[in-house]
Amino acid sequence: MFHIDALSRKPIYEQIVEQIERFVLTGLLKPGEQIPSVRSLSIELSINPNTIQKAYSELDARGIIRSVPGKGCFICENAPAVLTEHKRGKLSDLTRTIEELALAGIEKKEIEECVEKAYANILRKGEAGE
Amino acid sequence: MFHIDALSRKPIYEQIVEQIERFVLTGLLKPGEQIPSVRSLSIELSINPNTIQKAYSELDARGIIRSVPGKGCFICENAPAVLTEHKRGKLSDLTRTIEELALAGIEKKEIEECVEKAYANILRKGEAGE
DNA sequence: CTATGTGTACTATTCCACATAGTACAGCTA
DNA sequence: TAGCTGTACTATGTGGAATAGTACACATAG
Known part of the structure; x- marks a missing residue:
């Protein structure tokens, strides 16, 4: 486990x-x-x-x-609700991370691909669970 | 400085x-x-x-x-080119981070807002610089 | 050449987070 | 009673980070 x-x-x-x-x-x-x-x-x-x-x-x-x-x-x-709110508080950190990538010349498209990929992976698991 | x-x-x-x-x-x-x-x-x-x-x-x-x-x-x-490639190598980390947020129930829209906000901030600096 | 500033290479020491080892106490429950 | 549970405490060892001090080799302005 x-x-x-x-x-x-x-x-x-x-x-x-x-x-x-x-x-x-x-x-x-x-x-x-x-x-x-x-x-x-x-x-x-x-x-x-x-x-x-x-x-x-x-x-x-x-x-x-x-x-x-x-x-x-x-x-x-x-617990699940607590975790959701805890993660929501980290969105500002995420913004700062993406800013660093943007500043380094990473294209916006590349970031959007990461978002798509991440939610595609989660959706598979979500469908199976509920 | x-x-x-x-x-x-x-x-x-x-x-x-x-x-x-x-x-x-x-x-x-x-x-x-x-x-x-x-x-x-x-x-x-x-x-x-x-x-x-x-x-x-x-x-x-x-x-x-x-x-x-x-x-x-x-x-x-x-140096700038080296940094760009170095950051590009961290896109997989970004995907994993977003996956965690998605799993916690953060809406895709909220993530997209972070991306928009980050690139909006960078654009201002980019316009001023060049 | 001399003096100064530069990067670099050591050793020794201190500090702190992490992890371990061992012991002990209090509460629940079969 | 026996065995499980969480919790608290001291002591010890380890490793990374930072400091302190010294030393050497190279470059340059005087």
Whole structure:
């Protein structure tokens, strides 16, 4: 289910956060559902429990999961909505990224091709899911 | 001319690399032109000379500047072209970024607005420059 | 030639984020 | 009671980033 790239410069706990967020968006993890325990996931991935907890704390702070001591961690009901708004806040970053490409002489058409390609890929998955 | 954000998680040497690349793209630094010396820039920015050199070594390796011992560092003739190709190689990253936004439920229209906005901003600068 | 400024190459040190190791405590539940 | 859960804490090791200081070779103005 999970896949960790130990050679990546991206911290392990961030990789876990991103993958769980992705699982929520793809429907692999649904609101209310329980996610693997800190210890079981640490064993499955051969990673220190502290690293898993750091990822879970981050997800808890973002409102993606809720941690219940003694029971486990569960996907929040409004996790998908939270993620949508979180991503919407990054549109300004996207604009700045595209500005850099435009400044470097990348044609507008090339950017539009990226947009088309991205939404074409997502549509396939969306049709299958619903 | 330069501006360093000491609080940024982005390394100082990377900030310098990005700013010089940006100066090349905006025409503030033209091919053949000499850039500040390692020592003078380190004094101007109150930064260790080793950090400046690390940035210059990176720019040299990328083919943006050429370092001439005893004389100084100069912008390469084909630096703009090198930068354009370098940015073109990052279009796949852009596609992946947009895919994440699309998966999170961001409307295609919102992305297209970012593209329009980015190219509108660049056009203004382009008209003024040439 | 001399002095100064240039890029470059080292070593040593400090700092901090990341990850690990180990222990401990409190709450839930079969 | 036993075993699972989340959580908190200290200690340690690692690696990148940045600093400090020194040294060498080259170019140029005086």
